[in-house]
Amino acid sequence: MSESEPALRTRLIDVGVDLVAREGAQALTLREIARRAGVSHGAPRRYFPTHLELLSAIARRGFGELAVRAAEAVGDGSASPRAHLTALGRCYLEFALGNRGMYELMFRHDLLNSGHLGLRETSLPLFGRLVDLVGRARPDADARLIAGALWANLHGVAQLWGWGSLQLATGADDFTPLLRAALDAHLGQEGAG
Structure with a gap:
């Protein structure tokens, strides 16, 4: 059979x-x-x-797993937008560092640009969640641009931390201070205002 x-x-x-x-x-x-x-x-x-279709199907699993983790990290929505963004940023960095191969695959330019392969439908809702939280934390700004800059910052932290560069340059032994600095840079310092 x-x-x-x-x-x-x-x-x-x-x-x-x-x-x-x-x-x-x-x-x-x-x-x-x-x-x-x-x-x-x-x-x-x-x-x-095509090979890209199989790679995209595998990457969709990664985006699905990241989406589940992000939903768990953010929870019921009762905390402040800043607290949710901190939890979401931590979730993103932990996923990236704990799943290096999948993370690399998920953000391959050739896969993401192949719109017919379904990755946009799985990746854009995650970005939408980030935009929503940034919009609530920074109603004075263009949430899509701030969210894009924050995401790029987190992506860079994940890459550089994974390579050991940030530990060497900053002396940090975990990424928490870098996450806090990224949030401060894009949202303003917590409690300021």
């Missing part, structure tokens, strides 16, 4: 998620995913006509 098509498609994505977690985004070849899934090297093409 052969495996059903949806089951094999899911298994190929599962294998890709495991592979990116263990070996990084560079290991995600169609041939290696097929080998680890125990199917012929041509089998993935039945479900994912």
Whole structure:
């Protein structure tokens, strides 16, 4: 009895998620995913006509996991926008540093620019949540621009922390002071005003 098509498609994505977690985004070849899934090297093409489509399906899992974590971090919405942004920033940095291969895959320019592959539908709601919180914390400013700058700042912290550069440059032993500084830079100092 052969495996059903949806089951094999899911298994190929599962294998890709495991592979990116263990070996990084560079290991995600169609041939290696097929080998680890125990199917012929041509089998993935039945479900994912291009390599980018398979990579996008794997990256969607990462965005889904990040969305779940972000929702848990923000909770019921009863805290201040600043507290939610702190929790969301911490969540983002912890995800990036704990899932380096997936994080790298999720933000590949070629995948994000392939709008037909569905990543915009999974990544933009996360940015929308950030924009909403920034808008509530800074009603005086263009929330999309401030949120974009804050996201770029957090992305840079994640990359530089992951490489060990920020620890060397700042002497910090965790990213919390950098998160606080990023929020202060984009939202103003907490309690000021």
